[in-house]
Structures are given as structure tokens and as C-alpha cells.
Amino acid sequence: MNKGILFVLSGPSGVGKGTVCSALRSKLPELVYSVSATTRPPREGERDGVNYFFKTREQFMSMIEKDALLEYAEYVGNYYGTPREFVEKTLAEGKDIFLEIEVQGAIKVREKFPEGVFIFLMPPSLNELKTRIVGRGTETQATIDHRLSVAVEEMNLLHHYDYAVVNDEIDLACARIDSIITAEHCKRERFLGALFEQLQTLKTADNV
Ligand SMILES: Nc1nc2c(ncn2[C@@H]2O[C@H](COP(=O)(O)OP(=O)(O)O)[C@@H](O)[C@H]2O)c(=O)[nH]1
Numbered sequence: 001m002n003k004g005i006l007f008v009l010s011g012p013s014g015v016g017k018g019t020v021c022s023a024l025r026s027k028l029p030e031l032v033y034s035v036s037a038t039t040r041p042p043r044e045g046e047r048d049g050v051n052y053f054f055k056t057r058e059q060f061m062s063m064i065e066k067d068a069l070l071e072y073a074e075y076v077g078n079y080y081g082t083p084r085e086f087v088e089k090t091l092a093e094g095k096d097i098f099l100e101i102e103v104q105g106a107i108k109v110r111e112k113f114p115e116g117v118f119i120f121l122m123p124p125s126l127n128e129l130k131t132r133i134v135g136r137g138t139e140t141q142a143t144i145d146h147r148l149s150v151a152v153e154e155m156n157l158l159h160h161y162d163y164a165v166v167n168d169e170i171d172l173a174c175a176r177i178d179s180i181i182t183a184e185h186c187k188r189e190r191f192l193g194a195l196f197e198q199l200q201t202l203k204t205a206d207n208v
């Protein structure tokens with residue numbers, strides 16, 4: 001069986017990764033989404049196993065020791081990581097999987113899955129990025145400043161990615177990502193191989 005395609009959506013903090021990813025979940029429910037583990041406490045309305053698997057630091061360290069994470073990163077004082085088994089199982093079943101992670105983790109995933117498709121979400125401007133981080137209202141002034149300075153460094157990593165998508169409007173950003181997914185499917189051999197087989201069958205049947 002052909003393996004599924006691994007898609008990674010990344011980009012600076014506050015650009016709208018979480019927002020775009022949850023909009024994509026409604027628009028493309030057939031896509032499988034990876035749920036990360038984190039030591040960050042849940043925000044209001046977040047549910048364990050849906051938004052994240054919320055872990056204590058000890059539990060997270062034990063996951064690292066057991067090699068249960070495909071990658072992990074420390075980000076603004078908390079740990080975040082992608083459970084390995086679910087990703088590998090989904091791809092082996094021939095299904096695509098979608099990861100929404102920060103840039104250090106994305107670069108580590110690229111080392112393990114060079115054939116993955118890496119999408120960088122861009123803000124329309126740095127001013128708009130700051131407005132979004134402040135507007136979200138989940139950060140203190142110190143974490144806003146920290147997240148903004150990290151975000152500027154993160155923007156310099158754009159060259160590691162296959163695609164850049166501007167998140168000016170959520171629906172437009174989702175449509176661009178949807179187009180990328182379609183384009184990547186068209187590119188893959190399994191699609192062309194299946195079409196070629198059908199053509200051969202047709203040719204034989206019609207004696208063309
Ligand atoms: N490396 C890595 N980063 C993750 C993972 N899950 C989430 N993140 C990233 O961690 C960062 C902080 O996430 P969060 O605290 O939910 O805040 P927000 O996404 O900025 O609202 C974001 O950039 C996420 O994309 C993961 O499994 N691995």
C-alpha cells in the first residue's frame with residue numbers, strides 16, 4: 001500500500017496556525033490531524049485529547065525517554081511534542097496526516113521526513129502579527145515581547161519550507177492550503193500510476 005503524505009503547517013507564534021488549522025478541520029474533516037502533547041496548562045475551552053494531550057513535566061519527560069515523540073521543542077517555557085506512533089500508523093495506513101507545530105519542531109520533522117510537505121504560514125505584516133498576539137489576550141506583557149522576538153527569528157527560517165501561505169483571511173489561507181494538498185496529490189506517483197494503469201486497460205479494451 002502507498003504511504004500517506006505528511007503535511008506540516010508551521011510559522012511564527014500568533015500568525016494564526018491554530019486558527020487556520022481548526023478552520024481546516026471543519027473544511028477538510030477527512031484529513032487526519034495529529035494531536036500534540038504539551039506541558040502547557042489548558043486554556044479555557046481546551047479539552048484533553050482534542051486540542052492537546054495535557055501532561056505534567058514528569059509525564060512529558062517519560063515520553064521523551066520512551067522515544068514516544070517524533071519531535072519535541074521547548075517553547076516559551078513549555079514543552080510541546082508530536083506523538084510518534086499515531087503519525088507512523090496513519091501514514092502506513094495510506095492516509096495523509098496534518099501537523100501544526102512551531103518552527104524548531106518542523107525542522108526536526110523535515111530531517112526525519114524529507115519527503116513531507118512543509119507549509120510556512122506568513123502574517124500579512126509584522127504589525128498585524130503583533131496585533132494578533134496582543135488581541136488574543138492569552139499572554140502577559142512579558143510573554144508578548146518574548147513571543148514577538150521569537151517570531152522575528154522564526155520568519156528567517158522560511159527557506160526550509162516548500163510553500164509560503166499568507167494568512168490575510170482565514171478562508172483564503174485555508175483555500176491555499178487545500179490547493180497545496182491537491183497539488184501534492186497530483187504530483188505523487190501513486191496517482192499517476194493509477195491513471196496510467198487505467199489508460200493501459202482502456203487501450204487494450206479498445207484495441208487502440
Ligand atoms: N514542536 C512542536 N510545536 C508544537 C506542537 N504542538 C503545538 N506546537 C506549537 O507550540 C506553539 C505554542 O502553542 P500554544 O501554546 O498552543 O499557543 P499558540 O498556538 O501560539 O496559540 C505553537 O507555535 C504551536 O504550533 C508540537 O507537537 N511540537
Ligand SMILES: Nc1ncnc2c1ncn2[C@@H]1O[C@H](COP(=O)(O)OP(=O)(O)O)[C@@H](O)[C@H]1O
Nearest residue numbers: 013014015016017018019132136167168169170
Ligand atoms: N486571518 C486572520 N485575520 C485576523 N485575525 C486572525 C487571523 N488568523 C488568526 N487570527 C487571530 O490571531 C490570533 C493568533 O492566532 P493563533 O491561531 O492563536 O496563532 P498561532 O497558533 O500561530 O500562535 C488569534 O486571536 C486569532 O483569532
